[in-house]
Amino acid sequence: WKTELSGKKERFSLGEAEWGRLPDGHVVGKPTPLFPRIEISGEPIA
Known part of the structure; x- marks a missing residue:
């Protein structure tokens, strides 16, 4: 999360992960x- 500019974990979801x-x-x-x-x-x- 430290490398993400917004720093908000809520923006990430494993279900949304795509190659x-x-x-x-x-x-x-x-x-x-x-x-x-x-x-x-x-x-x-x-």
Whole structure:
């Protein structure tokens, strides 16, 4: 919801979701991971 300009959740309904509704050339923002990878340095654990 943070990327939606109006910020109103009421505007969205799963029942209204359709494939191909974005216009050609629409730019989608950079995704952010829900669960970021944890990098561990050192030897692998056996």
